[in-house]
Every structure is written in structure tokens, then in C-alpha cells.
Amino acid sequence: MVRSGTLILNVAARLLLPLQLLFSVFLLLRGHDEPGGGFIAGLVASGAFTLYFFAYGRSALSEMLKVSPRDLVAMGLLFGVLSTLPAWWFGEPFLTAQWWTIPVIGFKASTPLVFDIGVYLAVVGSVLTAITALVDTDHATESRD
Amino acid sequence: MQLAILAGFILAGLAPLFHHWLGARTPLVMAMLPAGIAAWLLAQWPVIAAGDTLLLEWAWVPGLDITLTFLIDGLAWLFAMLITVIGALILVYTGEYLKGERDLPRFLVVIIAFMMSMLGLVLADNLVALFVFWELTSITSYLLIGFHHTDPVARKSAQQGLFVTVGGGLALLAGFVMLAQAGDSWSLSVLNERGAQLVGHDLYTPLLVCVLIGAFTKSAQFPFHFWLPNAMAAPTPVSAYLHSATMVKAGIYLMARLHPALGGTGLWETTLSLVGALTMATGAFLAIRHTNIKKLLAYSTVMALGTLTMLLGIGTEGALVAFVTFLLAHSLYKGALFMVAGILDHATGTKDVSAMGGLRRVMPKTAVVACIASLSLAGMPPLLGFLGKELMLKSVLAADHHGGLMLLLAFTGAFLTLAVAAVVSLRPFFGQRRDTPETPHEAPVGMLVGPALLAALSLLFGLAPGTLDALVEATVNGLGAVDPDVHLTLWHGINLPLLLSVASLVLGALVFRHWDAVRHRLAYLDPVIRHGPERGYEMLMAGMVYVAEWQTRILQNGHVRNYLVMTLLVLLGLVGHALLIRHPLEIDFSVDAYFHEMVVAGLMVAGALTACVMRSRLAAVAAVGIMGFSIALIFVLFSAPDLAITQLLVETLTVVLLVLVLFRLPRFATLSTPLERWRDLAVAGSFGTLMTLLMLSVLNGQRLPRISDYMVANSQPLGHGHNIVNVILVDFRALDTLGEIFVLALAAVGVHAMLRFHAAEYDAGYDLAGGRDDNG
Numbered sequence: 001m002v003r004s005g006t007l008i009l010n011v012a013a014r015l016l017l018p019l020q021l022l023f024s025v026f027l028l029l030r031g032h033d034e035p036g037g038g039f040i041a042g043l044v045a046s047g048a049f050t051l052y053f054f055a056y057g058r059s060a061l062s063e064m065l066k067v068s069p070r071d072l073v074a075m076g077l078l079f080g081v082l083s084t085l086p087a088w089w090f091g092e093p094f095l096t097a098q099w100w101t102i103p104v105i106g107f108k109a110s111t112p113l114v115f116d117i118g119v120y121l122a123v124v125g126s127v128l129t130a131i132t133a134l135v136d137t138d139h140a141t142e143s144r145d
Numbered sequence: 146m147q148l149a150i151l152a153g154f155i156l157a158g159l160a161p162l163f164h165h166w167l168g169a170r171t172p173l174v175m176a177m178l179p180a181g182i183a184a185w186l187l188a189q190w191p192v193i194a195a196g197d198t199l200l201l202e203w204a205w206v207p208g209l210d211i212t213l214t215f216l217i218d219g220l221a222w223l224f225a226m227l228i229t230v231i232g233a234l235i236l237v238y239t240g241e242y243l244k245g246e247r248d249l250p251r252f253l254v255v256i257i258a259f260m261m262s263m264l265g266l267v268l269a270d271n272l273v274a275l276f277v278f279w280e281l282t283s284i285t286s287y288l289l290i291g292f293h294h295t296d297p298v299a300r301k302s303a304q305q306g307l308f309v310t311v312g313g314g315l316a317l318l319a320g321f322v323m324l325a326q327a328g329d330s331w332s333l334s335v336l337n338e339r340g341a342q343l344v345g346h347d348l349y350t351p352l353l354v355c356v357l358i359g360a361f362t363k364s365a366q367f368p369f370h371f372w373l374p375n376a377m378a379a380p381t382p383v384s385a386y387l388h389s390a391t392m393v394k395a396g397i398y399l400m401a402r403l404h405p406a407l408g409g410t411g412l413w414e415t416t417l418s419l420v421g422a423l424t425m426a427t428g429a430f431l432a433i434r435h436t437n438i439k440k441l442l443a444y445s446t447v448m449a450l451g452t453l454t455m456l457l458g459i460g461t462e463g464a465l466v467a468f469v470t471f472l473l474a475h476s477l478y479k480g481a482l483f484m485v486a487g488i489l490d491h492a493t494g495t496k497d498v499s500a501m502g503g504l505r506r507v508m509p510k511t512a513v514v515a516c517i518a519s520l521s522l523a524g525m526p527p528l529l530g531f532l533g534k535e536l537m538l539k540s541v542l543a544a545d546h547h548g549g550l551m552l553l554l555a556f557t558g559a560f561l562t563l564a565v566a567a568v569v570s571l572r573p574f575f576g577q578r579r580d581t582p583e584t585p586h587e588a589p590v591g592m593l594v595g596p597a598l599l600a601a602l603s604l605l606f607g608l609a610p611g612t613l614d615a616l617v618e619a620t621v622n623g624l625g626a627v628d629p630d631v632h633l634t635l636w637h638g639i640n641l642p643l644l645l646s647v648a649s650l651v652l653g654a655l656v657f658r659h660w661d662a663v664r665h666r667l668a669y670l671d672p673v674i675r676h677g678p679e680r681g682y683e684m685l686m687a688g689m690v691y692v693a694e695w696q697t698r699i700l701q702n703g704h705v706r707n708y709l710v711m712t713l714l715v716l717l718g719l720v721g722h723a724l725l726i727r728h729p730l731e732i733d734f735s736v737d738a739y740f741h742e743m744v745v746a747g748l749m750v751a752g753a754l755t756a757c758v759m760r761s762r763l764a765a766v767a768a769v770g771i772m773g774f775s776i777a778l779i780f781v782l783f784s785a786p787d788l789a790i791t792q793l794l795v796e797t798l799t800v801v802l803l804v805l806v807l808f809r810l811p812r813f814a815t816l817s818t819p820l821e822r823w824r825d826l827a828v829a830g831s832f833g834t835l836m837t838l839l840m841l842s843v844l845n846g847q848r849l850p851r852i853s854d855y856m857v858a859n860s861q862p863l864g865h866g867h868n869i870v871n872v873i874l875v876d877f878r879a880l881d882t883l884g885e886i887f888v889l890a891l892a893a894v895g896v897h898a899m900l901r902f903h904a905a906e907y908d909a910g911y912d913l914a915g916g917r918d919d920n921g
Contacts, residue, residue, distance in 0.1 A: 032866035043794035
């Protein structure tokens with residue numbers, strides 16, 4: 001049912017994908033101070049993958065992703081849980097945010113950022129899981145027809 | 146200490162890895178953990194003996210007054226010591242008992258987790274922490290009882306134990322919440338100082354009932370006693386551990402711990418002493434009906450637990466001293482006897498005592514250990530059990546209330562226990578040699594160390610009871626007695642308790658002599674016993690399944706529209722009630738909006754109406770989309786860029802998902818009757834009205850200070866971010882977000898599973914009516 005798209009869609013998807021993904025990472029990193037954040041960035045990335053998927057189909061998507069979308073969900077949860085733990089190390093209650101500045105580049109690293117990456121991965125993984133599952137059912141139906 | 150326990154849990158998880166490296170020696174190595182903790186506890190003894198308490202503070206969730214603080218006083222010390230010392234011995238014993246068992250790593254994981262939970266339970270100072278450990282012991286003991294999970298009996302028993310203890314756990318949770326409300330603290334050490342305030346509080350009766358239900362189910366008090374003997378389906382090391390020092394003692398510990406806070410009232414004394422005495426007699430009576438050695442011992446544990454509860458109910462200083470002595474004595478001999486039972490089972494291949502006999506020649510060392518331990522069980526001098534029993538009878542004689550009834554039940558319990566002790570030790574080891582399924586042999590050293598040490602301690606403490614004075618004194622101190630003065634002695638002269646002991650000895654010997662005949666006679670009572678509390682439990686379970694089926698048929702019949710109507714109606718009822726009845730509605734209908742805002746609002750209304758009347762799905766989706774984009778526009782107009790972006794993206798992806806789904810749906814058809822459509826309209830309309838009213842009243846009434854002011858003020862200083870929405874999501878309310886991404890993950894897994902199963906059904910040739918008209 002979902003077949004490879006038209007020439008315009010194909011070319012657009014190929015060119016847009018890197019830009020969209022770059023933009024999603026940009027949104028993720030700026031999220032703490034400007035509009036953006038893990039959830040929004042995750043949705044943008046999901047949109048990018050969905051577009052690519054409509055243009056080139058299921059197998060091209062999984063080839064590009066290398067990991068199963070469900071593994072992305074699991075990784076997201078893992079990041080989310082990991083970000084809660086460092087506070088214990090410093091004797092503060094669970095989930096207290098920790099902030100460090102990486103010296104040379106002056107980048108602010110923090111557990112909320114790790115947490116946001118977790119949210120990002122969980123969102124991307126969930127959306128792609130739902131979409132690929134729906135399409136797989138179609139394939140199952142088609143192969144029977 | 147907290148770290149030691151947390152490390153214990155981690156170690157439990159690593160047990161399979163250790164087993165991979167060390168093989169059969171793993172249990173021995175693992176035993177170092179409880180042994181180490183025991184050594185640490187021993188080092189704290191001078192502090193405890195001086196009557197001080199050790200408070201190890203550790204914040205957990207300070208905002209909710211939840212701590213992982215450990216409180217070590219005499220009572221906690223005694224329990225912790227029993228748990229770790231017997232735990233170490235059990236692990237050594239397990240090394241031999243489960244030698245070559247394929248699932249040994251799994252066993253080690255669970256038993257160490259259980260040990261740590263139990264230790265946390267007795268050390269925790271905070272009610273919430275105590276409850277968490279309490280439930281952990283329920284779950285781990287479930288896994289231990291059901292260790293042989295291929296055996297349906299083991300599974301059933303494990304489930305029964307779980308349901309009874311966790312059901313009681315629910316009551317306990319309610320009791321703890323009320324306790325914290327009444328005492329205005331979650332800390333046990335604080336609550337124990339506010340006894341007068343608690344006893345006088347309105348909530349005292351309900352909270353006591355709830356806490357006692359929790360304690361009674363855990364400690365197998367009548368009428369919840371039935372799960373404990375069934376838990377004998379567990380491997381013997383587990384039975385030995387559950388019965389002697391842990392699990393069932395948790396309820397006893399809780400009652401003892403709360404004795405200073407809740408004890409001393411008529412309700413407490415009557416309930417505990419009567420339930421305890423009844424449990425005691427029931428346990429002893431049911432014990433002599435059995436020939437299975439583990440069941441015999443299990444019912445005698447029920448009897449001992451009853452005794453302990455009764456002594457707490459009496460609550461005088463003498464009774465508390467008896468409580469501590471009996472507790473210690475019971476832990477020592479019961480641990481030893483269960484391990485002996487395991488040895489016998491291992492060596493002979495049967496658990497039936499009537500099938501064993503004359504084993505003392507082949508297993509002399511085991512016979513000695515078994516005899517010493519049973520003498521303590523029987524309450525014979527010069528063992529610790531004798532001391533415990535004498536003190537028990539003495540405090541029953543001195544009891545203020547219901548003394549006669551308790552004495553009768555206690556005396557019955559005492560002589561029947563004596564008979565049980567005789568059966569357990571004399572039957573297998575003396576008399577005629579009988580053929581057993583396997584040729585008996587002496588137990589290996591690893592299996593003998595544990596019971597021998599425990600039996601030796603029973604003897605030692607019995608011969609020199611003075612050594613226990615300080616320990617009993619410290620423990621009784623923790624139970625709320627002020628400046629107790631304890632001097633334990635073996636010989637009290639000829640007095641009434643001693644005469645009662647002699648009488649029980651005679652009667653017990655008679656019962657033992659005619660044991661087979663007695664059992665035969667008691668068989669007539671079987672139909673009555675079958676209608677006991679266990680039958681009630683089974684009926685309750687069957688009833689629950691029936692109700693579940695019934696409500697599933699009614700409420701969850703697979704039609705999404707019904708779920709939706711149900712959910713909306715419930716919300717309508719609850720929210721509507723709260724809104725209309727509890728709060729007077731003050732709604733300001735004046736409209737103050739710009740023209741473009743009105744246009745966007747009009748678009749939304751139009752979109753919603755269109756979606757309702759459209760007869761094509763695609764058009765309906767598009768109409769809903771208009772609504773969604775208009776909402777995004779509203780967010781933009783009110784300068785909430787984050788929300789607007791999110792809304793836009795979600796709308797886009799929703800359309801994509803809907804398009805994928807739409808192809809799979811059957812042709813659009815009208816299935817509902819006009820009446821049903823009117824009903825749906827009524828539900829939807831009233832829900833919409835309710836939400837509108839809710840929004841209006843929220844906007845109008847400023848009953849509480851606005852929380853957003855706090856967020857705006859603290860976003861940069863505390864959260865180091867300018868984007869307040871994001872700071873709330875990943876910092877201020879990060880726990881909520883964490884929960885949400887878990888929900889998201891569950892939803893994704895759910896979608897995946899549902900569609901996968903559907904596809905599999907399709908492959909199997911299962912066709913849904915009209916399923917593929919659209920995409921053909």
C-alpha cells in the first residue's frame with residue numbers, strides 16, 4: 001500500500017532528511033533557553049524519517065536506521081533513568097539536576113540535557129514503532145492477497 | 146549500612162555471574178555478605194547494650210518526608226542479628242542441599258534479595274521505607290515458595306501466600322497513612338514517643354485494625370494461618386529461613402515495633418491476646434494431624450507465632466521479657482529443626498515421619514542435633530525453649546484480662562507442641578528401623594553446620610541464661626518498657642508454671658504414645674476443617690474471578706465507543722460533582738477578544754461541527770486537522786511558541802498515522818440507531834459543557850497563588866534555563882516527564898504487539914468481515 005513515491009518526493013526527501021535531522025538536533029540543544037527541547041526535536045526527527053519512509057519504503061528506512069525503532073524507545077528510557085542517578089552520587093535527592101561546564105569549548109553539560117536526549121529518542125522510537133507496525137500489517141495483508 | 150543493603154540487592158543481581166565463575170561454591174561465598182553484616186552489628190553491640198539507639202540518617206524524598214533512615218535499637222538489633230546469622234547458615238546449608246540444581250543461580254538471586262528486604266524491614270525508621278521493604282519480602286517470598294515453578298502445587302501455594310500477604314499489605318498501607326496522619330510524622334521513632342496522642346486520636350480504631358490485618362496476614366495468625374503450611378512447597382532451606390527468622394516474624398516485628406505507640410489499650414490487648422491464643426491452639430491442634438514432617442513443623446510455627454502475638458497482647462513487662470525469650474528460642478530451634486527435616490528428606494527420600502524409624506544408628510550426628518532442638522521445642526530444661534515456655538505461662542497467669550481462656554488455650558498448645566516435638570525427634574531416629582525410598586546416610590558437613598550451631602546456641606543460652614540478660618533488657622527497652630530489670634534464670638523453684646509444665650509433659654507423652662490413634666480419631670474432623678478459613682479464601686478467589694468476568698463482559702466488550710462513553714460518563718460524574726457541588730460557580734461571561742482571535746475561535750467551532758456531520762473519513766480527519774491547526778494558531782497569538790510548535794508537529798504526524806489507518810478501515814457505514822446517536826450527542830455535549838465551565842471557573846477563581854509565578858522566577862536561577870516550558874519538563878517536573886515517556890514507550894509497545902498479533906491472525910487465515918474492501 002505504501003509504495004515508493006514520485007520523483008519530486010524522492011528527491012525532496014533525500015535532500016531534506018539531513019537538514020531536518022540537523023534542525024532537530026539544533027532544537028534539542030537550544031531547548032533549555034529558546035523554544036525547542038527533546039519532545040519537539042523528537043517530533044521533527046520523526047517527521048523527517050516519516051517523509052523518507054514514504055518516499056523510499058520500509059526496507060530503506062530500516063537500512064538507514066540500523067537499529068529497530070523499539071530499541072530507540074528502550075535507549076530513550078535508559079537515558080531518562082540514567083540522568084536521574086548522578087544526584088545520588090552527590091548525596092542529593094534522586095533526580096536533582098546536576099550541571100557541569102566542559103572546560104575547553106565552554107559547553108554546559110547537565111543531567112537535564114541527558115534527560116532531554118532520552119525524551120528525544122523515546123519520541124522518535126515510539127512514532128516510528130507505530131508507523132512501521134502499521135505498514136508491516138499492510139505488507140502481511142498484501143502478501144496474502 | 147544502607148549502602149550494605151543496597152549493595153546486597155546488586156550482589157543478588159550478580160549472583161548468576163558469580164555462579165558462572167565459582168560454580169558450586171557460590172553459596173558459601175555469598176554467605177560472606179550476611180556474615181559481614183552480622184559482624185558489623187556485633188561491633189555496634191556496646192552502643193545497643195548501653196540502651197542507646199543508633200540512627201543512621203539517609204534522605205530519600207525529603208519533600209515528602211520519606212527517608213531511608215535506619216533505626217537500630219535492641220529490638221531491631223535482635224531481629225537483624227537473627228536474619229543475618231541464620232541467613233548465613235542457610236546459605237551454607239543451601240550449598241549442599243541444592244548441589245547440582247540447575248536453577249541454583251536463580252535461587253541465590255531471590256534469597257539474597259529476600260534477605261536484604263527483610264533486613265531493610267527491621268531496620269527502617271520510616272513508615273514508607275518499611276512498607277516498601279515489607280512488600281519486597283512478599284514478592285521475593287512468592288518467588289521462593291514457587292521456586293519449583295513447574296509444579297502446580299508450588300505455584301498455587303506461592304500464589305496463595307502472595308495474595309494473603311499482599312492483601313494484608315494493602316490494609317497495612319491504609320493503616321500507615323492513617324498512622325502518619327494521627328501521629329503527624331512518618332518516623333517510627335517519633336511516633337513511638339507520641340503514644341498518648343495516637344491512642345486518643347479519632348483514627349485510632351480504624352488504623353489499628355488496618356495495621357493488625359497487615360501484621361496478622363504476614364504472621365499467619367488465625368484466620369489467615371492457612372497459607373503458611375502450604376508454603377512448605379518451597380525448598381527446605383527456604384522453609385527454614387521463612388519460619389525461623391524472617392517473613393512470618395515480620396508481622397510480629399511490626400506489632401512489637403508499634404507496641405509503644407499503639408499498645409496498652411483495651412482493644413489492643415483483647416485483640417492480640419485472643420487472636421494469639423486462638424492461633425496458638427489452632428496451630429498445635431492442626432499440627433498433630435499431619436505425618437509430613439514439614440507440615441508438622443509448619444503448624445508448630447503457627448502455634449509459636451500465636452504465642453508471640455498473645456504475649457504482646459498481654460503487654461506487661463514480664464510478658465515482654467517472655468516475648469523476647471520465646472522469640473529467640475523459637476528462631477533457634479525452628480531453624481535447626483527445619484534444616485534437620487531437609488536432611489531427613491535428602492537422606493531418606495520421604496517427608497513422612499511415620500515411614501521413618503531407627504535412623505539414629507546411620508545418622509548419629511543428625512540425631513543428636515534433632516533431639517537437642519526438639520527438646521527446646523518441647524520446652525524441656527535445660528534448654529532455652531524451657532525458659533521461654535515458663536515465662537510465657539507465668540505471664541499468662543498474671544494477665545489482667547481473659548486469663549482463664551488464655552491459660553486453657555496456652556496449656557493445650559503447650560502439651561500438643563510437646564507431642565509434636567516428640568514425633569519429630571523420636572519417630573525418625575528411634576524405634577524399629579524401617580525401609581525408606583532411599584538408603585539413608587549421614588549428612589555432609591555443610592548441611593550439619595547450620596542446625597548444629599543453632600541447637601548448640603539453644604543449649605548454651607539455656608544453661609547460662611544470664612548471658613542473655615543484657616540483650617533481653619535492650620530489646621524490651623525498645624518495646625517501650627521503662628528501665629527494665631531482667632534476670633533470666635533456669636530454676637524458679639517449684640511454682641505453678643512448673644507444675645503446669647509437668648502436667649503438659651504427661652499429657653504430651655500420652656498424645657505421643659497414642660499418636661496414630663489420635664490422628665485416626667481426628668480424621669473424623671476433616672470435613673469440618675475443610676470448611677475452615679482456607680475454604681473461605683478459595684471462595685473469595687472464585688468470586689473475584691467471577692466478578693472480573695462479569696465486569697469485563699459489561700464494561701470492556703471490545704467496542705471503542707462503549708469505552709469512550711464509559712470514560713466520559715465517569716469523568717462527567719466525578720468532575721461535575723466536584724465542580725458544581727463543592728465550589729460555587731462564579732463565571733464571568735464578558736468577552737474581551739480581538740477580531741482575529743474571534744476568527745480563529747470560529748474556525749475551531751466550524752472544524753468541530755464539520756467533523757461531526759461529514760460522511761467521509763478523510764473529510765472528517767481534515768476537519769479535525771483544521772481544529773488542531775487553529776489551536777496552534779491560538780498558542781502563537783498568546784505567545785507560547787513551544788506549545789504551538791508541538792501542536793503543529795503532533796497534528797502533522799497524527800494526519801500521517803490516520804492516513805495509514807484509514808486505508809485499513811471498512812467502508813463507512815452507519816451502525817448506530819438514531820437513539821444511540823442522540824445518547825452520544827448528549828454525552829459529548831454535556832462533557833463539552835463541563836469542560837467549558839471548568840475552564841471558565843479556573844480562569845475566574847484565584848483560590849490558590851499562581852504556580853507559574855514561581856516557575857518564572859526560578860527558571861533561570863534554579864534551572865539554568867530561559868525556556869520555562871523546557872525547564873519545567875526536564876527539571877522541575879522531571880519525574881512526571883519520566884513517567885510520561887514510560888507511558889509513551891508502553892503505548893508504542895502496545896501498538897506494536899496489537900498489530901503484530903493481528904497480522905499473525907491474518908496469516909492464519911482469520912478474516913475480519915469486510916476488512917479489505919477499501920484497499921483492494
